[in-house]
Amino acid sequence: MFNRSQPTAIVLPVFFMVFLLASCADSEETLPADAAQESVQNIISQAETAYEEAKRLGHAWTKTNGFLQEARSALAAGNKIEARMAADRALFTARASVNQANREKDAWRDRVLK
């Protein structure tokens, strides 16, 4: 049963955990402005490279370019959180499309009617 005479017994550990999580989170808000900008730009650059590779392999996905444009626009507008989310999505879909292209180099043969 909760002991009203010792509220700090439960409040303090919870406060400590919230503080710990907040301090560990890789949030663009917690980074200095220049570093956050650079971090998002870096992800955008990686996504652009992977997207170009997917296009070269003929396997680009429709979503990737939209996410890239969203990330660039949000970054230009100074909205680093939104930019980071869109950049992560662009990178994820671009890498997935490259993986798909590499997997399909041989996998398609198993589907040929015989």
Place this chain on the structure above:
Amino acid sequence: MLRKIGAKLLASGVVASTVVFMTSIPGAIASPESDRLAFVKFYEERFPDIEIAAHKDGSYALDDAKREQWLEMEDFPPYEIEVDEGEALFATPFANGKSYGSCFDNEGVGVKQNFPYYDIERKQVVTMELAINECREANGETALDYDSEEMGSVSAYMAFTSRGNKFQISVPDEGLKAYEMGKQFYYERRGQLDFACSSCHVQSAGGQLRAEVLSAAIGHATNWPTYRFKWERVGSLHKRFIECNEQVGAEGFAQQSEIYRNLEYFLTYMNNGMELNGPASRK
């Protein structure tokens, strides 16, 4: 003597290992004709009550109720205007006095069954739409946008004059690479949904995608260009390729790009012996 036996053993070993290697890659040793026969066999078994020739009507061959509705619509075909316009454009001389007919066999009448073909000298697949634009350029005219109404009309008229003819596509040895590239594209999964053309039209043919019945791949090349109610006009097979690709979350390619011409080459070869019935109408 020993040298001869050794050479024979070596030769048979090379042959055997080649056979093992080739057979270990499914699909690698199939000829276009064995691919087509496998296609026919697959759909005969999948739809035992439907003649292969009937698949030229796409999903309307598979669903009686939808077929009835479609036949009613065909009483007043929506592509009729394009066919008439195409006929007029086809007969209109270019600035140099020649016309489209001068670029094709039989003056361009009833020739669609021979497209696409592999041009050995230019090492590429030539579709009818590409040939139409090359004809224009050879006669000093500008090429048409492949998505333009004029291209739709001219190709609709040429298809109309070819109705009832049967596809006679050939794949020379030099064209095998292009054919194989088209085949690979057909069976490759792509896009965020991870679908191949074959996922819908081979694996799931006859099944339903929401309210629509998925048509069989065999017969897919017979009816183009087609008036789609969704487009509200006549469009090309490549326009449909782009739409299909985008529906599964993959970026499409330009109409008449090399990859789509190769895909059309493979798909049309699978339709060899089937009657052309374009232009047609589809939802």
